[in-house]
Ligand code: NDP
């Protein structure tokens with residue numbers, strides 16, 4: 021049997037390491053051809069020695085010689101820097117690029133991979149938040165598959181299998197994060213440690229903070245719009261604290277389909293890599309008797325302003341979601357660095373959106389320029405806030 025060749029970008033992260041767990045359990049079905057990381061050389065080297073890819077890329081160029089030396093006794097090619105990462109996805113044997121990088125840094129590698137005819141397994145939702153229109157046009161033009169890894173989008177994708185009929189509505193479920201039920205007053209003084217405590221999922225720091233602020237759901241609304249070609253008004257968010265119903269699709273006859281399972285990212289990762297097949301695995305199974313009650317409630321858009329901002333940005337179009345994403349990346353990094361408060365993050369987003377004017381019909385380079393400008397603006401606002 022032909023083995024599927026996978027490039028894993030962001031291999032050392034939460035999604036990257038879980039993807040390698042999946043790959044490890046199907047050695048006769050998958051082969052890893054590229055692994056990348058930004059800074060975590062120890063884990064990258066360890067992964068490279070186990071999976072023996074053709075190429076590894078460390079984007080922090082200062083760390084090149086450490087990785088190179090550690091792998092000198094192997095046939096693995098070592099490269100460093102962002103340009104090398106983008107080039108690595110071009111290797112002819114690659115079938116699918118799993119993009120598990122965090123942030124807008126994932127955009128260029130996704131675009132290059134599509135242009136080279138590779139299927140994409142997309143965890144890096146920022147790719148679609150920044151430049152969804154351009155990216156989905158390229159997907160159509162190059163006839164590649166865009167396979168969602170995000171659990172909600174994987175759920176929708178699974179509900180749509182075998183359904184030629186149009187979608188009436190998408191219902192994205194949200195856990196509500198650690199601050200579900202809290203009001204603005206309660207959130208004024210919440211700490212980094214409190215925000216990092218997600219009730220159901222263990223994930224990278226950036227997405228964990230995004231989950232606490234409901235920004236993650238906002239980014240996912242934008243991601244859903246581009247993946248499934250619906251309007252913002254066709255996407256509804258419902259808070260479901262147990263994270264068992266991963267999302268739903270409503271069809272035009274009123275019928276709803278949902279995908280359920282325990283919260284385990286290995287499941288959507290595996291589906292993206294095996295689609296349209298399902299491989300048998302031994303992941304823990306869901307039991308209704310362990311979860312006798314599944315509950316659903318409205319999101320609180322007044323307290324969690326970021327979700328509202330995401331809907332607005334999506335409705336306005338142009339560069340709005342790119343600016344929103346860039347400001348959010350900077351705000352989250354500053355919050356993790358104790359430079360801005362939890363609620364202060366939303367102020368940074370709002371002010372950056374005010375300061376950077378909207379523009380439409382953008383090229384890849386335009387998006388990248390707006391991403392940079394918005395980051396500088398957000399940094400500047402944080403600096404001014406402190407002084
Ligand atoms: P992590 O922070 O755990 O991992 C990020 C990975 O990307 C690491 O390998 C990191 O390398 C690398 N990286 C970081 N910055 C850069 C950069 N500027 N250029 C290139 N590589 C970089 O993130 P997660 O795995 O949690 O998330 C990855 C993506 O998947 C995000 O877009 C997130 O929203 C999405 N996602 C994650 C889920 C989860 O459960 N974790 C669920 C759904 C979506 P190093 O380790 O060396 O720093």
Ligand code: MG
Pocket residue numbers: 170171172240
């Ligand atoms: Mg998700």
